Amino acid sequence: MVENIQQVAQEIEAAQLTNAAELEQFRIAYIGRKGRIADLFNNLKEVAPEQRREVGQQLNTLKNRAQERFDQAQEQLSSAADTTGDTGFDFSLPTVPNTLGTRHPLSLVRQEIVRIFERIGFNVAEGPEMEDDWHNFSALNFPENHPAREMQDTFFLSEDKEHLLRTHTSTVQVRLMENNQPPLRSIMPGRVYRNEAISARAHMVFHQVEGLYVNKGVSFKDLKETLYYFAKEMFGQDTQIRFRPSFFPFTEPSAEIDITCFICKGEGCNICKGSGWVEIGGSGMVDPAVLQSSGIDPEEYSGFAFGMGIERITMLKYQIKDLRLFTENDVRFLRQFEGVI
Structure with missing residues (x-):
């Protein structure tokens, strides 16, 4: 041993x-x-x-x-x-690029819209995406037989159709008027849902921004001046705007909003289909019935409202032709917005 x-x-x-x-x-x-x-x-x-x-x-x-x-x-x-200093690492290997993330184009445009309206006194209001029939339809003066109530347009969450995914951000306007007294001056950006087939020009999920101003003596002239200011700030100082008569259940009178095509400067191109104008949204004076259903006296107060699709404005601003690009998360598409503020 x-x-x-x-x-x-x-x-x-x-x-x-x-x-x-x-x-x-x-x-x-x-x-x-x-x-x-x-x-x-x-x-x-x-x-x-x-x-x-x-x-x-x-x-x-x-x-x-x-x-x-x-x-x-x-x-x-x-x-x-x-x-x-021998760490076992081969310093002759090629470097791995330190890529930075980018903000989504919809986020960029939404933030720009908010900044523009904040400069003229609008604040931001938000509300739930799951809504009831009252806030999504009835309070906004939608008749019982209105087509927007049918299944082909709306995602209902209950068999009695009393609960649904909101089809517009106008629901936030109703909640704002129910819980606050005039003067009211707010914009409502958010996600909305429609039961539609997905294509290059339509999607089941998209984003809207709506605006509401209620006070004593508000007129259609105030609406025009507000949207005229927005169009110039968003699309350029040489942008012109026009209003075409239209119909919306919650506004009277109502008008579609068009701006001069900033690609061809009104001369006509494939973006504006040769007309020289492109549509960006709808607007109008708040219907007295909507004010009254929200607890505001229409004899004392008046107001205007407008709504625009954020995807629509983003497609116009960045000349994007396929709506599906916003939700596919293709890195090749998103990298085009590096450095955009």
């Missing part, structure tokens, strides 16, 4: 520990639980009882020496690596 201990001690002293592989082999051979020293400890029971204490002390000394050699070699290898 003593001879075996002396032989292992000589091997430990003679071991070459100049690299990580040799160090690992040394650890397995002598320090590990299945190494040479562990085997010697297992054979200690075969030593005569009167010699067992002395042999045990020799084994402990041997074990401590093996651990000491291992620790010293490991420290030397670590210090050498720090000195030479």
Whole structure:
């Protein structure tokens, strides 16, 4: 037994520990639980009882020496690596570009719309996307037989059609008038839902921004001046605007909003279909019945409202021809907006 201990001690002293592989082999051979020293400890029971204490002390000394050699070699290898700067990394490899994310074009346009209207006193109001029939239809003067109430236009959430995904952000206007007294001056950007087939020009999920101004003596002239200011700020100072008579259940009189095509400057192109004008939304004076259903006296107050599709404005501003690009998350499309503020 003593001879075996002396032989292992000589091997430990003679071991070459100049690299990580040799160090690992040394650890397995002598320090590990299945190494040479562990085997010697297992054979200690075969030593005569009167010699067992002395042999045990020799084994402990041997074990401590093996651990000491291992620790010293490991420290030397670590210090050498720090000195030479050898991290094992190949610096000749090509770099990985540190790409930055971009803001979505719809977010860019929404933020710009909010900034424009905030400069003339409008604040931002928000409401729930899951609505009831009252706020989405009845309070906005939609008759019981109006086509917008049918399943082909609306995502209903209950069989009795009392709960649904809002089809416009006009629902926020109703909630604003119910819970606040005039003067009211707010815009309502948000996501809306329509039960429509997805194509290059239509989608089941899109975004709107609507505006509402209610006060004493509000006229159609105030509506025109507000939208005239918005069009120039959004599309350029040479932009012209026109109003075409239309019909909406919650406004009277009502008008569609057109601006001069900023691509051809009114001369006619494929964007404006040769007319020189492009539609951006609808507007009108708030119907007295809508004011009254929201708890506002139509004899004392009047107001105007307008609504625009954020996707529509974004497509015009950046000349995007396919509505589906906004929701497909194609990185090639989104990277075109890097650096846009």
